[in-house]
Each structure stands twice: as structure tokens, then as C-alpha cells.
Amino acid sequence: MRYITFALAKGRLAKKAMEMLELAGITCEEMKDETSRKLIFVNEELKLKFFLAKASDVPTYVEYGAADIGVVGKDTILEEGRNLYEVMDLGIGKCRMCVAGPASARERLKHHELIRVASKYPVIAKDYFYNKKHQTVEIIKLNGSVELAPIVGLSEVIVDIVETGTTLKENGLEVLEEICPLSARVVVNQVSMKMENERINKILAGFKTAVEKRK
Ligand SMILES: Nc1ncnc2c1ncn2[C@@H]1O[C@H](COP(=O)(O)OP(=O)(O)OP(=O)(O)O)[C@@H](O)[C@H]1O
Ligand SMILES: O=P(O)(O)OC[C@H]1O[C@H](OP(=O)(O)OP(=O)(O)O)[C@H](O)[C@@H]1O
Structure with missing residues (x-):
């Protein structure tokens, strides 16, 4: 099974995005260490990878498929105008x-x-x-x-x-x-959405639960 990769916007949205992942049942303990300079984190059990990138670069990673899923502000999505699917409003970073x-x-x-x-x-x-x-x-x-x-x-x-x-x-x-x-959105690579539909939908269902839990 291949890894599903997440690109998260670092900075202001990072902590909240990680909280949403946690609520979605997708954890990555290693990533919580704010002192670490490591850029990429792996959850072997769930076959997931996570990386933190400059917010304006997240849509680029997702459009090219270097990340399957991204979490980034609507402002960045509008500004970058990349080809990707915007699939969910996380209701954070409003x-x-x-x-x-x-x-x-x-x-x-x-x-x-x-x-x-x-x-x-x-x-x-x-x-x-x-x-x-x-x-x-x-x-x-x-x-x-x-x-x-x-x-x-x-x-x-x-x-x-x-x-x-x-x-x-x-x-x-x-x-x-x-x-x-504006608020943070989940974006998905257009090819990944088709090729990994089942796994991505499961992840999106997790995010949906996380949004509900936060209400
Ligand atoms: N008060 C706020 N000011 C700016 N951005 C906010 C605010 N509240 C939420 N956000 C969200 O956080 C994102 C900006 O995060 P951050 O400030 O860490 O990045 P940045 O300022 O764009 O990055 P950089 O400092 O590298 O230019 C925005 O894209 C926006 O969606
Ligand atoms: O309405 P407020 O709660 O005051 O928040 C808005 C301010 O925060 C952001 O700036 P940021 O701190 O990201 O610095 P920057 O302007 O240098 O990007 C934004 O650009 C505004 O200046």
C-alpha cells in the first residue's frame, strides 16, 4: 500500500490543523514536537506521511501530487489559483x-x-x-x-x-x-482523488467528524 501524503500549512494554521487531524483519529506524535527541525513525519501503521510547508506552497505540492491532501487557508487557495479540489471547510482559522x-x-x-x-x-x-x-x-x-x-x-x-x-x-x-x-480548507490532488478514492474518502469522513466534534 502506498503512502497518502499530507501537506500542512506551517505557521498560524499548523497547530489547529494538527488538532483536527487528532480529532479525525489521524495522529502523528512526532510532528507535535515544536523544537524539531524535521520536515517530514511518517505514521507507518496508517501508511500516512505529513509535512509542514510554507502556506503559499501547499497548493503547489497538492497540484503536482507531491502531497495528496493539503490543509491551507482559503486566502492562499484563491491567491495561488492551482488546479486542485477544495473539498471541505474545516472551520478553523476564521x-x-x-x-x-x-x-x-x-x-x-x-x-x-x-x-x-x-x-x-x-x-x-x-x-x-x-x-x-x-x-x-x-x-x-x-x-x-x-x-x-x-x-x-x-x-x-x-x-x-x-x-x-x-x-x-x-x-x-x-x-x-x-x-x-476565510477559513482553513482541505484540498485534494485531482488524480489522487480518483486513484485513492476509498482511502481519501475515509480520511475526509474523519475530518468531517472532527469538524462536528469542534462544534
Ligand atoms: N489573523 C490572521 N492573520 C493572518 N492569517 C490568518 C489570521 N487568522 C487566520 N489566518 C490564516 O492563517 C494563514 C497565515 O498564516 P501565517 O500568518 O502563519 O502565514 P503567512 O503570514 O502567510 O506566512 P509568512 O509569514 O511566511 O508570509 C492565512 O493563510 C489565513 O488563512
Ligand atoms: O485583525 P487582527 O487580529 O489584528 O489580525 C490581522 C493581522 O494579522 C495578520 O498579520 P501577520 O501577523 O500574519 O503579519 P504580516 O502582516 O506581517 O503577515 C494580517 O496580515 C493582519 O495584519
């Missing part, structure tokens, strides 16, 4: 993708002025402004601390993740428009 900025940007946004939009998510920002709002904007890609952009005059607004709203509030910014709700 937050929202928003347009945010100082209150003064509200009017400029409303009147479709040519504004600059800074974001770690240029694809999502472009899709929102161009396809949904039919508004021409200049998108500036950043890699973090995006809230800085409107403060220092790099952009008028940002497209970013909002969870508690604390980061916006502490920087004098506010949500101007909501783009979409």
Missing part, C-alpha cells in the same frame, strides 16, 4: 479578506478614483477590484505588515486579512469593504 484604510479613503473608494492598493494578495485584490467592482486601481505587492502602506503614503488602501481588527484599530485604520470570509 478571518475575513477586507479592503481597509483610513476613514478618509472611503469617499475615494466610493467614487472609483484611481487609488493605490497595497496587498500580500495581488491576485485577490485584482480580482475584487477589476472583476467584481469594475474599478481600475494600481496594485502594489507587499510581503507583510501591509497596514504600514496607507500610514506612510505608499497606498490609499490595503487588501488584507482581518481577524480581531486589532491591527487595523491600533494603526488608525478601518474595514472599508469586505471581500470574503
Whole structure:
């Protein structure tokens, strides 16, 4: 029997994803050791492998079949636009993708002025402004601390993740428009879904139980 491989987004979602695996009855004790630098973990009994990858790389591993199953945020799925099946909402890592900025940007946004939009998510920002709002904007890609952009005059607004709203509030910014709700999803390689249908469905049933248990 071949191994079924899981790619989990490291960082913020990792611990919660591991808790979901545990609730699903898929355990991997070794992976819980946060001090370890090991990248791949094996459960010989269940013939499962697990690895932690940078969130934005998880859809890539799954599309190419280097991982059969992935756990990653909806934001990353939208941004990466890979060919894969998104099969389940795990209900963890809940937050929202928003347009945010100082209150003064509200009017400029409303009147479709040519504004600059800074974001770690240029694809999502472009899709929102161009396809949904039919508004021409200049998108500036950043890699973090995006809230800085409107403060220092790099952009008028940002497209970013909002969870508690604390980061916006502490920087004098506010949500101007909501783009979409986000949470962690289970994604599956398209070929694996067919070739390993029985085993993958069993795993997905386990995840479903885990989601129910968390309710
Ligand atoms: N408050 C939040 N801020 C950012 N991401 C969140 C938040 N709550 C949940 N998430 C989820 O966690 C994921 C981000 O995790 P993390 O912050 O570890 O990665 P990252 O910041 O994208 O990675 P890196 O620091 O390598 O750029 C997002 O894809 C999102 O789905
Ligand atoms: O609404 P809140 O609860 O304040 O959370 C949202 C903030 O958290 C994330 O940043 P992160 O900590 O991942 O840092 P980064 O901006 O450098 O990616 C996100 O980009 C927001 O800045």
C-alpha cells in the first residue's frame, strides 16, 4: 500500500490543523514536537506521511501530487489559483479578506478614483477590484505588515486579512469593504482523488467528524 501524503500549512494554521487531524483519529506524535527541525513525519501503521510547508506552497505540492491532501487557508487557495479540489471547510482559522484604510479613503473608494492598493494578495485584490467592482486601481505587492502602506503614503488602501481588527484599530485604520470570509480548507490532488478514492474518502469522513466534534 502506498503512502497518502499530507501537506500542512506551517505557521498560524499548523497547530489547529494538527488538532483536527487528532480529532479525525489521524495522529502523528512526532510532528507535535515544536523544537524539531524535521520536515517530514511518517505514521507507518496508517501508511500516512505529513509535512509542514510554507502556506503559499501547499497548493503547489497538492497540484503536482507531491502531497495528496493539503490543509491551507482559503486566502492562499484563491491567491495561488492551482488546479486542485477544495473539498471541505474545516472551520478553523476564521478571518475575513477586507479592503481597509483610513476613514478618509472611503469617499475615494466610493467614487472609483484611481487609488493605490497595497496587498500580500495581488491576485485577490485584482480580482475584487477589476472583476467584481469594475474599478481600475494600481496594485502594489507587499510581503507583510501591509497596514504600514496607507500610514506612510505608499497606498490609499490595503487588501488584507482581518481577524480581531486589532491591527487595523491600533494603526488608525478601518474595514472599508469586505471581500470574503476565510477559513482553513482541505484540498485534494485531482488524480489522487480518483486513484485513492476509498482511502481519501475515509480520511475526509474523519475530518468531517472532527469538524462536528469542534462544534
Ligand atoms: N489573523 C490572521 N492573520 C493572518 N492569517 C490568518 C489570521 N487568522 C487566520 N489566518 C490564516 O492563517 C494563514 C497565515 O498564516 P501565517 O500568518 O502563519 O502565514 P503567512 O503570514 O502567510 O506566512 P509568512 O509569514 O511566511 O508570509 C492565512 O493563510 C489565513 O488563512
Ligand atoms: O485583525 P487582527 O487580529 O489584528 O489580525 C490581522 C493581522 O494579522 C495578520 O498579520 P501577520 O501577523 O500574519 O503579519 P504580516 O502582516 O506581517 O503577515 C494580517 O496580515 C493582519 O495584519
